[in-house]
Amino acid sequence: MRGVIVKGVGGFYTVETEDGRLHTCRARGRFRREGLRPLVGDRVEITPETDTAEGRIDTILARSNEWTRPPVANLDKLVVVLSAHWPKPDLLLCDRLLLDAGIRDVAAVVCVNKCDLAKAETVRTLTEEYASCGHPVVRTSAKTGEGLGALLSELTGCVSGLAGQSGVGKSSLLNAIVPAFGLETGGRAARTARGKHTTRHAELLSLPGGGRVVDTPGFSLLHTGDIPPGDLGGYYPEFAPHSGGCAFKACLHKSEPDCAVKAAVGEGKIPRGRYERYTIILDTLLESRRTRYD
Numbered sequence: 001m002r003g004v005i006v007k008g009v010g011g012f013y014t015v016e017t018e019d020g021r022l023h024t025c026r027a028r029g030r031f032r033r034e035g036l037r038p039l040v041g042d043r044v045e046i047t048p049e050t051d052t053a054e055g056r057i058d059t060i061l062a063r064s065n066e067w068t069r070p071p072v073a074n075l076d077k078l079v080v081v082l083s084a085h086w087p088k089p090d091l092l093l094c095d096r097l098l099l100d101a102g103i104r105d106v107a108a109v110v111c112v113n114k115c116d117l118a119k120a121e122t123v124r125t126l127t128e129e130y131a132s133c134g135h136p137v138v139r140t141s142a143k144t145g146e147g148l149g150a151l152l153s154e155l156t157g158c159v160s161g162l163a164g165q166s167g168v169g170k171s172s173l174l175n176a177i178v179p180a181f182g183l184e185t186g187g188r189a190a191r192t193a194r195g196k197h198t199t200r201h202a203e204l205l206s207l208p209g210g211g212r213v214v215d216t217p218g219f220s221l222l223h224t225g226d227i228p229p230g231d232l233g234g235y236y237p238e239f240a241p242h243s244g245g246c247a248f249k250a251c252l253h254k255s256e257p258d259c260a261v262k263a264a265v266g267e268g269k270i271p272r273g274r275y276e277r278y279t280i281i282l283d284t285l286l287e288s289r290r291t292r293y294d
């Protein structure tokens, strides 16, 4: 029987089969020997046990994409959630997530949450910065309900993932959209009991209007996708109108002379923050090349 992994905890995978039933499955031992790890979002073939809600995962079908942070597969869309208030938005993490989506050719949306607490100016700056790189930006408040319709229409009809720092409100947003999800959110009590993270496992949830969404645990460290440094600029759509004007064809837009991208930053046509974080990511890519080939 075919199904999709909606949850995986401690070597047990919950598989929803096409008839809508849930089966708690173990993976075949062969997967471990082959270094293959079933992921939430995986489409699988299972052998159900007769008369119980259990079974065994036999085959993992080909993935359209896979992610290590969060560990999920087959996303159509990534929603990067930022908090416009506390925690302070980690824009480098946001840019890396957008890059990860770009590398996988997965659509990305930026969600600026906690608008009820934020200064209007903070919300505006974040919106402008990310709208200029071509991503839809939705402004939300899980508390007042602002923007939830716009967020829901981004989620409906596809398989999407909510990612971002711990505490930005990913689970709260999903609860506000579908109260029946009943996801645990980061009250103070929940946090002190377990450290910083409230959501501990990725879980794929079905949306009432069709589509699925995965709530993921927040994280801060992220390994930048392994791409040649010269390709990085290609994942910055806001560079595209300018990069043809660089003196060097293989310009990294860093220290080369006559760089049209840097000129555009100087003229305020490309957000400076995005550019500065681009150079940070570029340096990590250059550094990892150096350590590999020395």
Ligand SMILES: Nc1nc2c(ncn2[C@@H]2O[C@H](COP(=O)(O)OP(=O)(O)OP(=O)(O)O)[C@@H](O)[C@H]2O)c(=O)[nH]1
Binding pocket: 113, 114, 115, 116, 117, 140, 141, 142, 143, 144, 164, 165, 166, 167, 168, 169, 170, 171, 172, 173, 184, 185, 186, 187, 188, 196, 197, 198, 199, 200, 216, 217, 218, 219
């Ligand atoms: N005022 C306000 N508070 C919010 C909003 N969204 C979330 N919160 C609060 O922020 C805290 C963290 O929310 P969570 O939904 O647990 O955050 P999360 O992103 O799921 O965090 P992890 O599961 O740890 O990754 C909770 O106390 C929420 O009540 C919002 O839009 N406005």
Ligand SMILES: [Mg+2]
Binding pocket: 170, 171, 172, 184, 185, 198, 199, 215, 216, 217, 218
């Ligand atoms: Mg959560």
Ligand SMILES: [Zn+2]
Binding pocket: 243, 246, 247, 251, 252, 253, 254, 256, 258, 259, 260, 261, 262
């Ligand atoms: Zn350049």
